[in-house]
Amino acid sequence: MKKRKRWLDYLNFKVVMLIFLSVFLLIILFRSLNFNKKEIELENQTLFSTGPAPFEETETTQSKEVGYIDVKGAVHQPGMYEFSSNMRVQDGILLAGGFTETADQNQVNLAQLLTDQMVVYVPEKGEKQAPDASQPVITAADPDKKDKVNINSSDALELQTLNGIGEKKAEAIIQYREEQGSFKSLEDLKKVKGIGEKTFDSLRESITID
Numbered sequence: 001m002k003k004r005k006r007w008l009d010y011l012n013f014k015v016v017m018l019i020f021l022s023v024f025l026l027i028i029l030f031r032s033l034n035f036n037k038k039e040i041e042l043e044n045q046t047l048f049s050t051g052p053a054p055f056e057e058t059e060t061t062q063s064k065e066v067g068y069i070d071v072k073g074a075v076h077q078p079g080m081y082e083f084s085s086n087m088r089v090q091d092g093i094l095l096a097g098g099f100t101e102t103a104d105q106n107q108v109n110l111a112q113l114l115t116d117q118m119v120v121y122v123p124e125k126g127e128k129q130a131p132d133a134s135q136p137v138i139t140a141a142d143p144d145k146k147d148k149v150n151i152n153s154s155d156a157l158e159l160q161t162l163n164g165i166g167e168k169k170a171e172a173i174i175q176y177r178e179e180q181g182s183f184k185s186l187e188d189l190k191k192v193k194g195i196g197e198k199t200f201d202s203l204r205e206s207i208t209i210d
Helices: 002-050 054-061 089-095 167-180 186-191 197-206
Strands: 066-073 079-084 118-122 134-136
Touching (some): 066 089, 089 118, 167 186
Antiparallel strands (some): 118 134
16 A cells, blocks of 8 residues: 555656646747747848838939919810929810810820920910910010010900910900900000009010000
């Protein structure tokens, strides 16, 4: 009986020791795996943090030049629009709402590159002596401006070819003629609503009443 008891005690001791060793080994293994995982995460963070930021670089390197164009004639929304480099006449017309049904698209060079202060003019079908589809704004100091616009006989589209004259000002000029009669002098143009001294000075060499 004593031997048997000793034997059982010995077996119990071995079992306890095996359990203890197993637990100890599991703890070491767990800590080792956890440490390796942290090392991998740290390496990944270091790798990604030192890499380039392509999106930020793209925005920095792709700075675009901008300018302004004046779109007139047979478009849905005539007016001044901002454009960026490499845009063409077709893009400018789309900014202005596109062609109207009466637009004569055959007279417009859609492939021409836009430049700052350009006038993009779209003539209507059947329009006689239509201005160029697109041209730089011509100021009073421009010696190439040979043909003057008659403010007593020109229609709204012809008046809009003048620098600084949009659809509303052209209509105001025509309304003045209808109510007050023909302009007696160039200075009478300043009596039209919306046309001040500065606008008149820029138009003086481009207009006539004869």
